[in-house]
Amino acid sequence: EDTMPTLQGGRWSLVRLDGDTYDATRVSLDALYPGLSVGGYLVIDDYFVDECEQAVEDFRTEHGITEPIERIDWTGVRWRRETTNGPAPEPEAVYGDIPSSRTSSVSESEETEGDFARPRIPSLRELQLKKELAGVNERLEAIELEAKPLRRNNR
Numbered sequence: 001e002d003t004m005p006t007l008q009g010g011r012w013s014l015v016r017l018d019g020d021t022y023d024a025t026r027v028s029l030d031a032l033y034p035g036l037s038v039g040g041y042l043v044i045d046d047y048f049v050d051e052c053e054q055a056v057e058d059f060r061t062e063h064g065i066t067e068p069i070e071r072i073d074w075t076g077v078r079w080r081r082e083t084t085n086g087p088a089p090e091p092e093a094v095y096g097d098i099p100s101s102r103t104s105s106v107s108e109s110e111e112t113e114g115d116f117a118r119p120r121i122p123s124l125r126e127l128q129l130k131k132e133l134a135g136v137n138e139r140l141e142a143i144e145l146e147a148k149p150l151r152r153n154n155r
Contacts, residue, residue, distance in 0.1 A: 002127045004031040011035050018045040025055035033059070034087040039080065047077040063087060 004027050015032045019025035025044070036042055046052045047069075059065070063086040067079040 003124050007031050007035075009035065011037060013037050013040040014043070015040070016043040016045065019052060019055075020046050020049050022051040022055045025052045026059060029055065030057045030087070031078055033063075036086075038080050038082065038084060041078050041080050042075060043072065043078045045076045048075050 008031050010032070012032060012035050015023060017028045017032070021026050033042065035116050044052065044056055047056060065079075065086050067082050069077045069079050072078050
C-alpha cells in the first residue's frame with residue numbers, strides 16, 4: 001500500500017499483478033493501470049482468489065473497461081488494453097521533475113541506466129524509516145521549544 005503509489009505516473013506496456021487480497025489488487029490497479037499503454041497487457045495472478053477477482057471486477061466496472069479477460073493458466077488471466085477507458089495517466093506524479101533527455105547530474109532519489117536518469121522506487125522499509133524520522137524531528141522541535149525558556153532563565 002505504501003510502495004505502489006510511488007509508481008504512479010509511469011508508462012507501462014506490461015503490468016503483472018500478484019495480489020491475493022482485495023486491497024492489494026485494488027491499490028495495484030489504481031496505481032498502475034492509468035499508465036498501461038493502449039496495446040499493453042495487464043496480467044493478474046491469483047485472479048480466481050475471490051477477493052482478487054472482486055477487486056478486478058469492481059475496478060473494471062467502475063472505469064468502463066470491457067476488454068475480454070483471457071485465462072492464461074490455472075490461476076491467472078490477462079487482458080489487452082484496447083481503448084483509453086479507465087483512469088488517465090498522471091505523468092507529473094513521478095516523472096514530472098525528471099528530464100526526459102540525457103542528464104549529467106543524478107540526485108540520490110534517482111538511479112542511472114546508461115546515460116538516462118530514472119526515479120528510484122523506495123522500499124517499504126525506507127518509507128517506514130522516513131515516517132519514523134519525521135516523527136523524531138517533530139518531537140525534537142517540540143523539545144527545543146520547551147527548552148527555549150529554560151535556556152533564557154539560565155543565562
